Amino acid sequence: MSQILLTNLRIINPFGDVEFIENGSIEISDGSIVSVGAELTDSAPDIQKIDMGGKTVLPGMINAHTHLYSSLALGMPPSQNNPVNFTEILKQVWWKLDRALDEDSTRASFQVGLLNALKNGVTTLVDHHSSQNFIDGSTRQLVELADAFGIRIATAFETSDRNGDDTFASGLDENLTAIHEFANREHIHPMLGLHASFTLSDKSLKAIGKELENLTGTGIHIHVAEDLADERDAKMKGYHSVIQRLDKFNLLNEHSLIIHGIHMEQTDIDLILKRGAQLVHCPTSNANNRVGNLSPLVVRKLNAGLGTDGMQSNMLKEAKEGTLIRSASLPGGVESVNYLQLLFQNNRTIAEKMFNQKLGKIESGYPADLVFYDYCPVTELNDTNWQGHALFGFESPTDVMTRGLFRIKNGKLAGIDENGIFNNAQSESRRLWQSMKNVT
Ligand SMILES: [Zn+2]
Incomplete structure (x- = not known):
């Protein structure tokens, strides 16, 4: 049994029982936290003691x-034709990229994405994958890589009709294979991925609904009402809204993950609450795509989680930028959204339901997923103002632990060839961008 005592720590446990401890210690046994306190003196004599030198620790973050x-x-050449709206951005950029990805470039994307997540203190990722010409085995590739990084992962392959019936069938099959293969594996939560309502026919939604009927403990993971075009499409197909269309095919359950939801109506919000589905807000992506800003009322009513939608790896930056994007359009004195609450409280609720285990706190009984910052506050840091420091002061962590193992220690990765991954990503990116030119 491995036992570790981390000492000399400033512990920040956002929205937890005790939120702030100065000069604290964390005792870990077999990958789980067994005790947290100001001074732990009654630990076993043969315990491995590690002095953390006054670093500040947060729980491992969830994207x-x-x-x-x-x-x-990142840095990809811009599209030849200047896309002027959301659908054109998808057609000219992302749907070319996801058709150009092959097995090698997909692996390079996964590796560099996982590496950057870990380096930014993300220990649990909810991924939505699309490599439309490398489908079979893509989820297994991701699961194996995530495991090597010690990152907990929720998978979903993006089914869509936009590349024809055979590709849709392969995509659905990839999700079902993953659900059957990984549903009982610890640290993995396979979901059923759908691109969005507007790229799926009634026939395809019916086929997905039929499969979902026979599955337990999982749900769909889908973009909803990101742009008005999605809602207009649902109306054109004879439905009141995207959410009501999904519900018609019995696709909404307590394990469903709804992404964006910017253009939803009150009836949609009521239906999401009734079905127990979860909403995730991605502020920097929404700003980048110029699709609008999610109503603060919807954020509060649905206890929305926080995602990056592939825009970046650093969740504290996503929280900070989300705050600033919202502030830019608010008059003085109007209450904004607490993005740290989305990150540390709402994401925790979402992930705990997915992985069916305690997650995201520095308390006894939680996995030892911990992120350490060598942070020297220039002003006082205490239990009343840690949120300001976390949002505007913290940069990147120096140490990251998952399941009781240091994956990064004093800036150095354990057992991961960082240079090899980046060199490979450089050459694979050149090859990928070249391949995209041949995708029509
Ligand atoms: Zn997305």
């Missing part, structure tokens, strides 16, 4: 919606 497959898009 509730991302696309690791877009990791090689």
Whole structure:
């Protein structure tokens, strides 16, 4: 049995029982936290003691919606035709990228995305994958890589009709294979991925609904009402809204994950609450795509989680930028959204339901997923103002532990060839961008 005592820590346990401990210690046994306190003196004599030198520790963070497959898009040449709306951005950029990805470039995308997540203190990822010409085995590839990084992962392959019936069938099959293969594996939560209502026919939704009927403990993971085009399409198909269309095919349950939801109506929100589905908000992506800003009322009513939608790996940055994007359009004195609450409280609720275990707190009984910052506050840091420091002061962590193992220690990765991954990503990105030119 491995036992570790981490000492000399400033512990921040957001929205937990005790939120702040100065000069604290954390005792870990077999990958789980067994005790947390100001001074732990009664630990076993043969315990491994590690002095953390006054670092500040947060719980491992959860990204509730991302696309690791877009990791090689950074700096990608812009589209030849200047896309002028959301659908054109999808057609000219993302749907070309996801058709150009093959097995090697997908692996490189996963590796670099997982590596950047870990380096930014993300220990649980909810991924939504799309490599439309490398479908079979893509989820297994992701699961194996995530395991090597010690990252907990929720998988979903993006089914869509946009590449024809055979590709839709392969996508659905990839989800079902993963659900059967990984549903009982610890640290993995396979979901049923759908791109969005507007790229799926009634026939396809019916086929997905029929499969979902026979599954337990999982749900769909889908973009909803990100742009008005999605809602208009549902209306054109004879439905009141996207949410009501999904519900018609029995696709909404307590394990469903709804992403964006910017253009939903009150009746949709009521239906989501009734079915027990979860909403995830991705503020920087919404700003980047110019699709609108999610209503603060919807955020509060549905206890929305926080995702990056592939825009970045650092959740504290996503929270900070979400705050600033919202502030930019608010008059003085109007209450905003607490993005740290989305990150540390709502994401925790979402992930605990998915993985069916305690997650996201520094308390006894939780997995030892911990993120350490060598943070020297220039002003006082205490139990009343840690949120300001977390949002505007913290940069990148120096140490990251998952399940009681240091994956990064003093900035150095354990058992991961960082240079090899980045060199491979460089050459794979060049090859991928070249391949995209041939995708019509
Ligand atoms: Zn997305």
